[in-house]
Amino acid sequence: MKYALKKTATMIITLFFVSVLVFFSFSLIPGNPAISKLGTEATPERIEALSHEMGLDKPVTQRFTEWIFGVIRGDFGKSYSYSQSVTSLLSDKIKTTLLLSFMAIIICTVISIPLGIFMARKSDSKLDIALSTINQIIMAVPSFFSGIILTLIFGVAFKLFTPGAYVSYKTNLLGCLGYLFFPALAIALPKISMVSKLLKDTVLKESEKEYVRTAYSRGNRTKAVFYGHVLGNALIPVITFMGMTFADIIAGSIIVEQVFSVPGLGRILLSSISGRDYPVIEAIILLLAFFVVLSNLIVDLLYHKFDPRIHV
Amino acid sequence: MDRTKKLKFIIGLSITGLIALMTIIGIVKTPYDPCAMDGAAKLAGISLKHPFGCDQFGRDILSRVLVGVRETMLISACVVFIGVFFGTVLGTITGYFGGWLDEILMRLNDAVLAFPSVLLALVVIGLYGSGRYQLIAALGIAFVPSFARIVRGEVLKIRNLDYIQAVRLYGASHLRIIVVHILPNLKTVLLSSIIIGFNNAVLAEAGMSYLGMGVAPPAPSLGRMLSEAQAYIFSNPLTAIFPGIVIVIMILGFSLLGDTVKKN
Secondary structure: OHHHHHHHHHHHHHHHHHHHHHHHHHHOOOOOHHHHHHOOOOOHHHHHHHHHHHOOOOOHHHHHHHHHHHHHOOOOOEOOOOOOEHHHHHHHHHHHHHHHHHHHHHHHHHHHHHHHHHHHHOOOOHHHHHHHHHHHHHHOOOHHHHHHHHHHHHHHHOOOOOOOOOOOOOOOHHHHHHHHHHHHHHHHHHHHHHHHHHHHHHHHHHHOOHHHHHHHHOOOOHHHHHHHHHHHHHHHHHHHHHHHHHHHHHHHHHHHHHHOOOOOHHHHHHHHHHHOOHHHHHHHHHHHHHHHHHHHHHHHHHHHHHOOOOOO | OHHHHHHHHHHHHHHHHHHHHHHHHHHHOOOOOOOOOOHHHOOOOOOOOOOOOEOOOOOEHHHHHHHHHHHHHHHHHHHHHHHHHHHHHHHHHHHHHOHHHHHHHHHHHHHHHOOOHHHHHHHHHHHHOOOHHHHHHHHHHHHHHHHHHHHHHHHHHHHOOHHHHHHHHOOOOHHHHHHHHHHHHHHHHHHHHHHHHHHHHHHHHHHHHHOOOOOOOOOOOHHHHHHHHHHHOOOOOHHHHHHHHHHHHHHHHHHHHHHHHHHO
16 A cells, blocks of 8 residues: 555656646747747737737746646646637547547557467467568567558458447447447457467566476366466566556557547647647646556556556 | 467467568668559559559559558658667666655556556647658657556666675675676566557557558658558459458567567
8 A cells, every 4th residue: 555655656747747848938939829829920919919918018927827736637738729728629539539449449458468378388389470570570570551451451352330430329339339449440450469378477587487397297287287286377478568558558549540530639739830839749748657657557557556666 | 389479479470570571671672662653554453564553643552552651661660769778778777776766657657557548649739740751750659658557667677686695795885796797687678669669550550541540642651551541442352351461460470479488
């Protein structure tokens, strides 16, 4: 419990530093957002009025404290290019991106763990060699290209889904999950090969240890040794790796959303970058940072539970 | 086990050689001007004249792929160089001297390392705009922490070896110890992490240019070719397949080579 508290405190401090860094780096960019919004031909009075309305005439430190207290209450300020608050702009998109990421994580776990176990048990057979070769190739396929291939195979050839016809989770949850399956698979594919390869390697390494020989010599059957002794220990490095993968999956969803035209955080992040909509960019970065840090925290806690000797 | 490793090494080396060849062809001379449009050859299929076909403006895809490989490789080389250079400087200083500086820099390093490189690069591009040099800077910054961490770990190990203690007793300065006695011993670690770095840099560059945050059009880049080809995926899927396969082959070559070098 003390461990969990300490970890949570570290997480909050990290997030605070990220928000300081994000806010000040975007405040230091030369150029007045009010001018870029009104155009260079606007009169000085109008620019001044808009600067005042956007709160740009206040000192940076005051703006920061106002912003950070707003963020704590869930208010990220107002978007420059859309005339609405960032929170209402993003609330749907966060859910879409999280749904996509969770689906990718679930697909990855459900396929990679059994696959890794299977490959370890059939190690050095022809099947294992074939699977390992396929794994090596899949690892090299970036998610946006596997997304395009999946679209070609399942969207164009088999017509299992219509590319670009995203349904919101609000109107049709099942349809939405059906559409998100292929993007989630595209994100998960390279992770599946990495995790199953790692699991296979750790299982094989673990099987050579002395406690396994002891377990056999006590008369245990192969299956009992494998599931009762080897697997638990072999999973520890795999869990750490999967924790690091969560962050990658969230980042991967930014790219894959673009492939499948899913209206999530990634799409609006890209359009805000080209539109220089700083409040939206700041909010998205902070949200993504929050998810990344949170997933790291969960992994650390799980890791601690699996092996109480570890204090990361 | 040894045979598969040898096989991996040979395949990885040949692919890397092929990529180097493509880069050189991309620098010296491509069959067509990669930006020259030919109205008669719009979305042309595979033929002897255009072995990979043509895109929606009638530009030769083979030439564009070759120049795209050159761009990706040059950008990746710059990114890896930035990562290795600053990573080595940071890692050596923190690993060798330790103390509070090490504590602060490594906490910062870990925080940056926790974020995926594409995300970090997007933040930097959000600040400074998109383009070739911004992309190099953005990815370069994102690549420093991983190299710093690897170098620091290695320096920590070497620092406590007997021969370093002996040199110190001779009265060698810190600078001499670092430059003459520690840095040469980082070669093997750096070699494998440079190859893996290339693997990641190619992946990140392709991803960023797919998102439209890389080299500005009409200059060709592999990622952008993919995203442009997506509009014609129903009628002409080949325009997407060739640049995609080239990206896969590049990453495969580096990952195979990296695997074998790491274990040796």
